Amino acid sequence: MTACSVPNPYIPSLVAEDRSQPDAEEMMSRDQIESLQLDRLRWTLHYAYENVVAYRELFDAHGVHPSDFKDLPDLQLFPYTDKEFLRKAYPFKSLAVPMADVRRIHASSGTTGQPTVVAYTHNDLQTWATLVARCFRFSGMRPGDKVHNAYGYGLFTGGLGAHYGAERLGCAVIPMSGGQTEKQVQMILDFEPETILSTPTYLLTIADGFRKIGRDPRQTSLRTAILGAEPWTDEMRREIERTFEVDACDIYGLSEVMGPGVAGESGHSKDGSHIWEDHFRPEIIDPFTDQVQDTGRPGELVFTALTKEALPIIRYRTHDLTRLLPGTERPGHRRMGRITGRSDDMIILRGVNLFPSQIEELVLQVPELSPHFTLEITRPDRLDQMTIVIERREQVSIEAAEAGAQQLLHSIKTTIGSSATVRIAEPDTLARSSGKLRRVHDHRPKG
Template structure:
């Protein structure tokens, strides 16, 4: 079959599905193979780190003759990208880069993501596809409460709203009272934010004397953190709206990798014309068949600036057959992670980041614990850390305030710090437990 380019396939009416959405499974896989071969070749020819990785494993782009051949190629992960910091992972000259995003990581170095003009257009198209799939329509007013900045959520969602030819309210995160006022005054039909923040907005409406069920909101597209069907039901009861999931991660693209049907609400559909998903056993690295639980791995098929081949997300889920879009498989709810990353109000952080910051502050010891709770429906992290025995309690309290400030600046998440007496926290002769997750399941 002939493979049309994305520009030839693009619909003129943003209210209608993209032609690729309606492809059969056979058509999707034929398109995937062509794009996969191009993507692997682009990575090998354009990025020294990929060339060294593949040469060391004895594979080359010529070995990719079928989709199953992808399993011959080694995995990549955050550390692979960090070693290319800041721009050595790019496969195009810097003059072709139109935007840079970044996410924080364990070593203090972020993973840097670049986008060409074509990448940005693809990203906006897929976010728009997710929004339309969820029930947002051209002409709708959409309140965007995802954070703007290096985090991909805010600007990624913003571009998708405009691509759909809807009207964006670029509110960003925080300022709950202002959010409530603008939703009341502007009367948007849809909202984009994290699920826990939408529940916090409900409390804001009640504090303002407004019943959340009486707002103008009819559709919520929620992501950036795991959430359950129980939380979906509570959100829908609280606001009298339809709540749908959206999935993405900055290294693969940002939000828009997968989105949920507003009619079925039966798990997020992965847009397989642009991404090839795999599920692997996180311990043996064996590729698992559709339906089995394991770690989600993505290959980006059309990215120009930053090739992503067999990227381990560490998200634990399963692949499911397609429903509303039969040619595209779905991903089940994220049930956990295969590493120790904490997702706190849409921000990814690791215990080792806290340790790195704390050890740079006088009077604080390396003995700490992270306790995760959900008071007032918002995730909260409390850092319990011992002061050093050679400092006073007053010095310790001052150091604790410094720790909270630096976590906010360097990681982007607010937390509470409790400075404990020396020896107050449990020790371990084996694997130390850093994280105590006390949030309701």
Template sequence: MTQETVAATSDAVLDREETMSRDELEALQLSRLQHTVAYAYDRVPLYKRKFDDAGIHPTDLRELADLGKFPFTTKEDLRLEYPFGMFAVPQHEVARIHASSGTTGRATVVGYTKKDLADWAKLVARSLRASGVRPGMKVHNAYGYGLFTGGLGAHAGAEALGCTVIPISGGQTERQITLIQDFKPDAILATPTYLLTIADAMVKQGIDPASTSLKYAVLGAEPWTEEMRHELEVTMNIKACDIYGLSEVMGPGVAGEAVETQDGSHIWEDHFRPEIVDAFDPSKVLGDGEHGELVFTSLTKEALPIIRYRTKDLTRLLPGTARPAHRRMGRITGRSDDMIILRGVNLFPSQIEEIALRIPELSPHFQLELTRPAGQRMDQLTVKIERRESVTVEGAASAAKVLQQQIKIHVGSSCAVDIVEPGSLERSNGKLRRIYDMRPKA
């Protein structure tokens, strides 16, 4: 840990809940959980139906382990209850509405009371503070504003922390660079792939990304690897930490990573109860340290209480470190709906990123194309990846063979590798699309 990092963390004033013992925290969880399941049962018709169909009643929750007896909530439940069927309060008590893009089906809609918004801002502020951001700092917010929870959620949290917020939103990369140079922010909030886009654009303008005023980056909204963290920290001379959330559970700030340890995001368990279930048999609740699908139950939400929401994010729960009572999430290895099954092998984009960024000749910019050549029954995966500017075509061809071999060794499936020119692949303006499924539709 550098002296600067020590200085950034030693003056942090923590919330009382961050310093509780594990026993105190679990007693608080049980009390809030018992209230939440009863509240949801009484106020949300979907939960009354689900609980009754499962033969379970809120009074059956006597200890934390009893939560595993209750039915799951899925994204499809929220879509079926579109737009406001999941709300537990009358319309006049809903202070704000957010929604997903709906690009893969009917949008999921979430609502917040004034108390929900205050709790959300507090937890984002807690996450930012854990990641090194301090009151009085200037924060460049490059998350998208609008129905997406990222922009407004991060904005409110930074203000609650006492920061000066620069609400640039996503896109307009050249303007982002101008404002970073002119306004001299201390921290930036963005997706990791968009921060990479900003760094690349700086280089093209003749600006050294490591020469800016930025010291901290708080990055989320998509899975990223330790290799991507190293790439960004070295390129931009910053400390980069993760922030986790999803709109159905709250938005950003469900969990945040501590800058002094950078060992995974601590889940704020005074507001959320996490579980890990077997991704293929969700009836099995797994123990800490076991890898599976992350499930969340809210403990304090008023407008949209959520019971055992299946996130589809694949990770594991680990003991707390910087915040000992609050468990950490391991790195998100992927989403179950992003998983590619290639010739019987499960593969995630983050695995390709992890392998590619260990090969110096290759850049972090890649796409995965799935095809099924005419007359063939087997799918073909092609990794399209840019070589770095300083690497020759011949050097990149050798790196392509290494990437092919490493994917075969570490993932267990063969693929093609197509090295493309620097700057030729689509850049992120927010969340980046990695997978292009070009197989014929059935």
């Protein structure tokens, strides 16, 4: 494989010498960011075309060439890619560098088909660690903190991505990984970390672990929780902050684009994750028409990576539904609104479209019901039926929980426009997940 003759315009740098301070590119103006994006997009398109056969064939099939890119709107001339594009290149046909230049390989679980494989050069790993460190500092983590990392290690990018970012920031990492909830609790009590990293739903499972041994999760050393890997609502944030007395912030990423660290949330404003646009060019498209949407309009998030060497990513459809907003704490970088769901996770129930996050938001407004629930979808007598199986909270009677369930059903009907039933479960009886939570169990016949 021949390396692209156009040099990579990005030379990875460490975070600022004073690691508590922002990076220079983090503080760029919008005009500076767009000028940088123009240069890096020009490089990326040529690099992918010259080094990855799949991209060259895709561009040629759509009658477009990297030389057609003259200004930022010209990115729309180029075709979208998705998981299927990467799966067809399994395992290593999508790489732009020889295997001798690869320093790490990750992969998706493959639960919905052929796994997608992602790889990193030395420079890619430096970029990744720097951006994760940027997210962590932005959310309130500080050099010298002890960091309890409950993201899963292994082929999943979450654990190792977070690990090296925290080390880059100058923190002491406790590489706990997911699971072993009793041990998680003990390590937090013994090691007294200031920050915890996990999925939001698993952090609530850890809270249950504290209560099981008679300890109050509000009385720990934790002051910051940086949570990601699954969509979560502001209602979930309030639940977590009440439960642990921490500041809870979002971190966003996906393996194909890099891993965690694509976007991070300010611990000061908590108003959505800023996308680090010195490395990623986001777009919002209508998932049905594929048309690019204006800033502020909802749709599906699409990413082009600007500096990746091992695995170029161009106009990658994430299936995450959100919207782009102007930057606030970092004005040069646009923000993501809360992810409302995934276009491939949408539940169609008797003609009504809904997402698990909508149910979560309403559940957390009912004090008698816990955040632990699943959605069971069936089709008895040819009609779709959704049953919400949900635990009552500790110290709440069955009668009170049933009254809360009626309140929930009314909220679902008036807010979402769908009917459902509720089945109350006893506390601590539903399965817990130490990774990404599976909320929906669809038992309807296929086809």
